[in-house]
């Protein structure tokens with residue numbers, strides 16, 4: 263199972279912080295995505311959530327999509343994925 267990069271959203275994550283190689287080494291990009299699991303965890307509530315590991319083909323407003331959103335919420339994933347069906 264692979265995850266897509268938090269920054270560009272389409273490259274496979276190959277570096278820490280959920281970034282792809284290109285974004286991780288691009289100037290300033292990794293500063294936008296502080297490492298997780300250290301410091302205070304309070305920001306996690308409203309901060310960045312990891313991108314879901316896979317997109318959904320369920321159309322917006324469909325019961326299947328609602329199901330997917332519930333699952334993502336329970337996994338603390340971002341509710342939106344750049345490759346979701348529209």
Ligand SMILES: [Zn+2]
Pocket residue numbers: 267268269270271272273281282283284285286
């Ligand atoms: Zn990237």
